[in-house]
Amino acid sequence: MALYNDTVMDHFMNPHNVGEIENPSGRGVYGSPVCGDMMLVTINVDENDIITEAMFKTYGCGSAIASSSMATDMIKGMTIDEALEVSNKKIVEELGGLPAIKIHCSVLAEHAIKNAIYDYAEKNGKHYKGLEGYVPETDPDAHEHGCQVDE
Amino acid sequence: MRHVYLDYSATTPVKEDVVNEMIPYFTEKFGNPSSLYAPGLEAKEGLNKARKQVADLINAEEREIFFTSCGTEADNWVLEGVADAYKSKGNHIITTKIEHHAILHTCQYLEKHGVEVTYLDVDNEGFVSPADLEAAITDRTILVSIMMVNNEVGTIQPIKELAAIAKAHGVLFHTDTVQAIGNVPVDVKDLGVDFISMSAHKIYGPKGVGALYKRAGINIPSFVHGGAQEKKKRAGTENSAGIVGFGKAAELAMNGLAEHAAHSDQLRRMLWDKIQAEISDITLNGPADFTRRHPGNLNVSFDYVEGESILLLLDANGISVSTGSACSSESLDTSHVLNALQVPPEKANGAVRFTVGDFTSEEDLDYVVEVLKKVIDTLRKLSPVNGMEGWK
Ligand SMILES: Cc1ncc(COP(=O)(O)O)c(C=O)c1O
Numbered sequence: 409m410a411l412y413n414d415t416v417m418d419h420f421m422n423p424h425n426v427g428e429i430e431n432p433s434g435r436g437v438y439g440s441p442v443c444g445d446m447m448l449v450t451i452n453v454d455e456n457d458i459i460t461e462a463m464f465k466t467y468g469c470g471s472a473i474a475s476s477s478m479a480t481d482m483i484k485g486m487t488i489d490e491a492l493e494v495s496n497k498k499i500v501e502e503l504g505g506l507p508a509i510k511i512h513c514s515v516l517a518e519h520a521i522k523n524a525i526y527d528y529a530e531k532n533g534k535h536y537k538g539l540e541g542y543v544p545e546t547d548p549d550a551h552e553h554g555c556q557v558d559e
Numbered sequence: 560m561r562h563v564y565l566d567y568s569a570t571t572p573v574k575e576d577v578v579n580e581m582i583p584y585f586t587e588k589f590g591n592p593s594s595l596y597a598p599g600l601e602a603k604e605g606l607n608k609a610r611k612q613v614a615d616l617i618n619a620e621e622r623e624i625f626f627t628s629c630g631t632e633a634d635n636w637v638l639e640g641v642a643d644a645y646k647s648k649g650n651h652i653i654t655t656k657i658e659h660h661a662i663l664h665t666c667q668y669l670e671k672h673g674v675e676v677t678y679l680d681v682d683n684e685g686f687v688s689p690a691d692l693e694a695a696i697t698d699r700t701i702l703v704s705i706m707m708v709n710n711e712v713g714t715i716q717p718i719k720e721l722a723a724i725a726k727a728h729g730v731l732f733h734t735d736t737v738q739a740i741g742n743v744p745v746d747v748k749d750l751g752v753d754f755i756s757m758s759a760h761k762i763y764g765p766k767g768v769g770a771l772y773k774r775a776g777i778n779i780p781s782f783v784h785g786g787a788q789e790k791k792k793r794a795g796t797e798n799s800a801g802i803v804g805f806g807k808a809a810e811l812a813m814n815g816l817a818e819h820a821a822h823s824d825q826l827r828r829m830l831w832d833k834i835q836a837e838i839s840d841i842t843l844n845g846p847a848d849f850t851r852r853h854p855g856n857l858n859v860s861f862d863y864v865e866g867e868s869i870l871l872l873l874d875a876n877g878i879s880v881s882t883g884s885a886c887s888s889e890s891l892d893t894s895h896v897l898n899a900l901q902v903p904p905e906k907a908n909g910a911v912r913f914t915v916g917d918f919t920s921e922e923d924l925d926y927v928v929e930v931l932k933k934v935i936d937t938l939r940k941l942s943p944v945n946g947m948e949g950w951k
């Protein structure tokens with residue numbers, strides 16, 4: 409009996425891509441310990457806009473950590489445009505599903521990756537369709553994350 | 560793999576003596592306790608004995624004990640029953656912000672039906688101030704309900720003093736003693752309380768059995784309507800095997816109280832000492848004075864890491880604990896108890912409750928701390944906020 413399926417447990421117990429790249433091409437953060445989940449993503453991008461490396465550090469529950477591990481696996485080798493298409497839904501699908509109540513904990517990966525790509529685009533004066541009109545937010549939306557802390 | 564259960568406040572294993580006492584009530588003494596032939600009368604006798612055992616545990620009379628389906632039912636019954644029976648006197652109930660949901664959600668239900676509820680604050684160790692209680696009582700107050708021992712942080716309230724304040728104002732007093740019985744002395748006469756709620760499965764008895772102590776002379780309506788069981792106060796064919804098990808567990812709890820409390824307290828202190836020696840950046844939640852908290856309870860926040868992930872990694876190593884983290888709750892809120900104690904959310908998210916009990920050994924704790932140290936270390940290496948200045 410386990411709370412999560414084997415794929416999720418495997419990514420949680422032995423997460424891939426843990427760490428922080430030194431002088432990365434892009435760096436993105438999403439969430440905070442106050443809300444229960446926080447993820448830091450660093451990526452390296454080559455001249456062809458391909459993500460050659462992706463690493464993460466996550467504060468959070470099993471679902472948050474497993475999603476971080478899976479999402480960084482997924483974007484490695486992708487072009488920026490492809491990575492911008494990686495939605496929370498796809499990450500959860502790759503994980504073979506999450507308990508309904510835990511879905512909210514997996515959305516941070518999608519956001520943190522987007523923020524890292526945004527950082528890369530800003531630094532390099534690049535424009536991507538998937539980032540049009542995007543304003544990076546580092547604080548989770550109360551509804552998505554259940555961060556209901558009143559300060 | 561070694562298995563170490565450190566969640567005795569969630570539930571306890573049923574002791575073998577208790578199981579043995581129960582078995583005949585499933586088999587040869589299976590009769591309906593209301594029936595007038597031998598198997599029924601035998602079952603009835605079992606109920607009577609259990610009633611005496613439970614009454615003795617809390618120094619009550621047998622006629623003051625009403626068996627229920629659980630502690631939650633006893634809590635619901637007393638709140639709804641008093642609100643109904645005393646509605647001509649008033650519609651105000653006083654409770655605290657750290658009660659179990661069995662009390663809090665019943666209060667919320669009653670609020671929808673015209674009852675006004677005051678939720679008293681607690682200090683940062685979980686204690687209710689007697690002065691606050693005194694100040695909250697009005698001439699419309701009909702009931703004060705304050706738990707004796709908190710299930711998350713173990714705070715033991717000064718119930719005798721609080722009950723005396725209610726009494727001086729002619730207000731009824733209820734205390735939820737689900738976490739108290741078997742762990743601290745509970746004497747209803749000495750405490751001067753009118754109602755207490757109890758549950759069997761926290762004292763090495765079976766799940767799905769509880770009881771309400773209702774002081775003789777106080778009348779509240781029945782909660783479950785039907786047959787004449789429990790002096791027409793609680794209908795439904797009695798869970799005879801369960802009640803017999805509760806009785807036996809109560810007897811063992813009474814006879815073993817001092818030993819159980821000393822054993823738990825010694826192990827709990829040992830666990831805290833070991834954790835402090837091995838792991839940095841931690842905070843104790845709840846009373847620092849261990850004589851004022853549940854003897855088996857320890858609640859610790861581990862900085863930079865989240866509770867559910869601690870729980871999962873401990874579970875993978877055979878260790879069972881619980882957490883106050885928002886992520887592991889259905890509501891996605893951090894524990895209402897830790898919030899009331901002003902524990903900041905980022906610390907509440909990293910809070911772990913350990914409760915030791917009769918089957919916990921020193922070797923268990925050595926193993927737990929060895930694993931815990933590794934688990935915290937692993938998660939901190941994974942954490943983006945480890946050691947970060949102003950890390951929230
Ligand atoms: C303080 C307190 N009250 C009430 C209950 C509910 O008891 P039961 O599980 O028997 O319904 C519990 C158990 O979790 C508790 O800890």
Ligand SMILES: [Zn+2]
Pocket residue numbers: 444445468469470471472512513886
């Ligand atoms: Zn989570």
